[in-house]
Amino acid sequence: MRLIDGKAVAAQIRKEIAEEVTSIKKAGGKIPHLAAVLVGHDGGSETYMASKVRTCEEVGFKSSLIRYEDDVTEEELLACVDRLNNDSDVDGFIVQLPLPKHISEQKIIEAIDYRKDVDGFHPINVGRMSIGLPCFVSATPAGILELFKRYEIETKGKHCVVLGRSNIVGKPVASLMMQKAYPGDCTVTVCHSRSQNLKEMCQSADIIIAALGVPEFLKADMVKEGAVVIDVGTTRVPSALTKSGFKLAGDVKFDEVSPKCSYITPVPGGVGPMTIVSLMRNTLLAGKKEIYK
Amino acid sequence: MRLIDGKAVAAQIRKEIAEEVTSIKKAGGKIPHLAAVLVGHDGGSETYMASKVRTCEEVGFKSSLIRYEDDVTEEELLACVDRLNNDSDVDGFIVQLPLPKHISEQKIIEAIDYRKDVDGFHPINVGRMSIGLPCFVSATPAGILELFKRYEIETKGKHCVVLGRSNIVGKPVASLMMQKAYPGDCTVTVCHSRSQNLKEMCQSADIIIAALGVPEFLKADMVKEGAVVIDVGTTRVPSALTKSGFKLAGDVKFDEVSPKCSYITPVPGGVGPMTIVSLMRNTLLAGKKEIYK
Numbered sequence: 197m198r199l200i201d202g203k204a205v206a207a208q209i210r211k212e213i214a215e216e217v218t219s220i221k222k223a224g225g226k227i228p229h230l231a232a233v234l235v236g237h238d239g240g241s242e243t244y245m246a247s248k249v250r251t252c253e254e255v256g257f258k259s260s261l262i263r264y265e266d267d268v269t270e271e272e273l274l275a276c277v278d279r280l281n282n283d284s285d286v287d288g289f290i291v292q293l294p295l296p297k298h299i300s301e302q303k304i305i306e307a308i309d310y311r312k313d314v315d316g317f318h319p320i321n322v323g324r325m326s327i328g329l330p331c332f333v334s335a336t337p338a339g340i341l342e343l344f345k346r347y348e349i350e351t352k353g354k355h356c357v358v359l360g361r362s363n364i365v366g367k368p369v370a371s372l373m374m375q376k377a378y379p380g381d382c383t384v385t386v387c388h389s390r391s392q393n394l395k396e397m398c399q400s401a402d403i404i405i406a407a408l409g410v411p412e413f414l415k416a417d418m419v420k421e422g423a424v425v426i427d428v429g430t431t432r433v434p435s436a437l438t439k440s441g442f443k444l445a446g447d448v449k450f451d452e453v454s455p456k457c458s459y460i461t462p463v464p465g466g467v468g469p470m471t472i473v474s475l476m477r478n479t480l481l482a483g484k485k486e487i488y489k
Numbered sequence: 490m491r492l493i494d495g496k497a498v499a500a501q502i503r504k505e506i507a508e509e510v511t512s513i514k515k516a517g518g519k520i521p522h523l524a525a526v527l528v529g530h531d532g533g534s535e536t537y538m539a540s541k542v543r544t545c546e547e548v549g550f551k552s553s554l555i556r557y558e559d560d561v562t563e564e565e566l567l568a569c570v571d572r573l574n575n576d577s578d579v580d581g582f583i584v585q586l587p588l589p590k591h592i593s594e595q596k597i598i599e600a601i602d603y604r605k606d607v608d609g610f611h612p613i614n615v616g617r618m619s620i621g622l623p624c625f626v627s628a629t630p631a632g633i634l635e636l637f638k639r640y641e642i643e644t645k646g647k648h649c650v651v652l653g654r655s656n657i658v659g660k661p662v663a664s665l666m667m668q669k670a671y672p673g674d675c676t677v678t679v680c681h682s683r684s685q686n687l688k689e690m691c692q693s694a695d696i697i698i699a700a701l702g703v704p705e706f707l708k709a710d711m712v713k714e715g716a717v718v719i720d721v722g723t724t725r726v727p728s729a730l731t732k733s734g735f736k737l738a739g740d741v742k743f744d745e746v747s748p749k750c751s752y753i754t755p756v757p758g759g760v761g762p763m764t765i766v767s768l769m770r771n772t773l774l775a776g777k778k779e780i781y782k
Contacts, residue, residue: 302622323616326664327656329595353685361667363620371619371664374654374679383690385678386667392646393693397676400686 197454198347200426200461202339205346206469210255213476217256220483228483229258230314230475231280231289235273235299236266240432241292244472248290251472257479260286270299274307281309288314288332288482290475311488314478317364326371330487332478337369339470340405340426344379349403349424349459356382357397359414359447360407365428369405411445416452425453425460428467444468490747491640493719493754495632498639499762503548506769510549513776521776522551523607523768524573524582528566528592529559533725534585537765541583544765550772553579563592567600574602581607581625581775583768604781607771610657619664623780625771630662632763633698633719637672642696642717642752649675650690652707652740653700658721662698699740709745718746718753721760737761 221227230252234245245261252259262276273291280289289312295301305313310320316334324331333341344351356373360366366386374384382403387394389408398404398418406414407428419425429447437443446463454460461467481487514520523545527538538554545552555569566584573582582605588594598606603613609627617624626634637644649666653659659679667677675696680687682701691697691711699707700721712718722740730736739756747753754760774780 319613319616319620319622321616322619323612323614326615326619326660327612329612353683355686355690361669367619367664367667370667371660374660374663374681376654376681376683381683383678383680383684383686385676386663387676388667388669390646390669390674391676393648393676396693397648400689 197457198459199454200343200347200459200466202343202461202466202469205343206473208346209342209473209477210251213255213473213480216480221256226287226483227256227258228287228479229260229285230479231260231262231283231286233262233264233273233276233280233289233291235264235268235292235295238294241294245292248472248475251476252479255476257476257483258285266296268296268299270303273299273304277304277307281307281312286312288312288479290315312482314475314482316368316478322363322368325368328375328377332481332487333372333474334364334368335471335474335478336365336407336428336467337372338474338477339467340369340428341372341379342470342474343426343461343467347459349379351379351403352381354382354402355385355400356403356405357385357387357401358405358407359387359394359398360409360428361386361388362407365407369407373403373405406447408447410447412447412449414448414453416449416456419453419456421456422458423456425457426467427461427463429463430468490750491752492747493636493640493752493759495636495754495759495762498636499766501639502635502766502770503544506548506766506773509773514549519580519776520549520551521772522553522578522580523772524553524555524576524579526555526557526566526569526573526582526584528557528561528585528588531587534587538585541765541768544769545772548769550769550776551578559589561589561592563596566592566597570597570600574600574605579605581605581772583608605775607768607775609661609771615656615661618661621668621670625774625780626665626767627657627661628764628767628771629658629700629721629760630665631767631770632760633662633721634665634672635763635767636719636754636760640752642672644672644696645674647675647695648678648693649696649698650678650680650694651698651700652680652687652691653702653721654679654681655700658700662700666696666698701740703740704738705740705742707741707746709742709749712746712749714749715751716749718750719760720754720756722756723761 310318316332321331373382403424405426427446427448435443603611609625614624696717698719720739720741726738728736
């Protein structure tokens with residue numbers, strides 16, 4: 197069994213991005229600029245956002261944080277999106293989700309200029325990804341594919357079972373894994389809460405990508421010898437052992453599943469750290485106008 | 490075994506659409522108008538186009554056919570798309586594929602206003618379909634889903650194996666069959682030319698949607714008792730028995746597979762006739778501005 201060290205890979209990618217930013221600076225080019233919009237004071241969102249800003253600093257990006265209180269109107273937020281769309285200094289920007297209930301997340305996402313949509317949530321980017329065209333791929337699926345690449349894991353012709361059909365992980369990662377590309381070229385099965393024979397499906401999988409959000413859902417008897425297991429679960433569960441009073445739980449019962457695996461990601465330290473670097477990668481691509489002119 | 494009669498279902502849908510057009514006329518509303526652009530004189534394209542125009546007449550739509558010779562430039566074609574985008578009388582339009590090699594099909598598709606993209610090929614419509622938002626669903630996948638609906642075939646929790654990962658059939662039908670909806674809510678597996686264990690995968694399927702374009706690919710020993718088989722294959726093969734010198738061959742070895750099935754579509758007369766009525770349905774929705782304002 198080999199542990200996939202997302203933390204180390206992410207650190208390596210941050211270093212690579214930082215080097216590229218240094219070269220851009222030396223050549224007198226424009227420093228990539230990521231803007232982020234944060235509404236309210238949700239604990240999780242605050243943590244993610246602080247981490248994104250910190251990573252921008254580490255790789256040498258310019259970053260801007262625009263804050264609104266929970267009572268911001270949809271109109272005000274759309275006006276903000278419009279300003280960022282038209283701000284030529286901003287290469288890419290994100291609106292941190294979730295948003296308060298009186299605001300339509302979909303409306304906000306669709307208002308973002310897809311050429312600045314570094315979260316990859318705009319329908320144009322989702323559609324282009326499905327068709328196999330250059331686009332901004334959302335951070336978590338992109339991070340997972342990068343792990344396959346860095347560990348040189350064979351995917352062609354393999355059976356990849358994706359657990360979960362969310363718009364931000366399950367569906368896009370399934371779409372990517374079936375493309376005629378590396379990583380990809382898999383036979384892909386998408387399972388979800390309604391699936392019959394989910395256990396048998398997992399047992400036949402060469403690769404399992406678990407993104408259900410159900411702590412310790414995947415047990416040893418559901419995994420075949422030598423499988424690759426990618427755990428995308430990050431459910432907060434109470435813990436007496438941490439200062440914060442909670443810990444992150446993956447979708448995989450790690451202790452019993454890991455001995456059977458050829459490769460496995462831990463939680464934390466697997467897919468999680470890859471997410472933010474994937475956002476950074478998208479911002480770099482946006483800054484260099486590599487995907488859209 | 491029950492034969493799915495796509496021809497009869499399509500006739501019924503044409504009748505329903507015609508009735509709705511009659512009501513619109515009576516109420517003094519605008520008659521839906523489908524425009525089609527045809528480049529060159531490819532035999533298959535001519536046949537499809539004639540059939541589309543004829544169906545428009547049958548259901549009471551207004552239709553326009555714009556023809557170009559093979560030597561039309563990309564610029565001229567883009568100008569035509571632009572005119573149709575801005576023609577307020579045209580509710581929806583299609584550019585018949587394939588196009589000559591000197592023209593980028595993708596560029597033409599992306600130039601079409603997605604609100605008039607009744608073929609559902611624009612990345613915005615593809616993306617919105619994946620996310621589960623209202624959109625124009627491309628004709629063949631939409632036609633397949635309509636057959637499930639009309640025959641009241643249970644899909645929830647079933648294992649649906651899609652053979653083929655094309656952008657116009659395999660990927661979109663897989664995307665639809667995994668949505669939390671009816672028809673849908675399936676465990677979906679996408680197989681293709683690189684798949685290992687394709688046979689075993691088919692054997693475990695409750696529903697098989699064959700869209701490989703390989704005549705008689707699916708044999709009896711690949712299908713379990715009681716499966717639902719949808720044959721999307723339409724390969725032209727030589728035939729001494731027809732006037733034209735060829736016949737349409739499906740992806741399914743019908744004679745040996747059909748006795749094992751609970752439901753099966755024939756070729757011709759299965760999915761084929763549904764494709765044009767799905768385009769008509771999209772045009773009706775476009776005319777009524779039901780999806781986009």
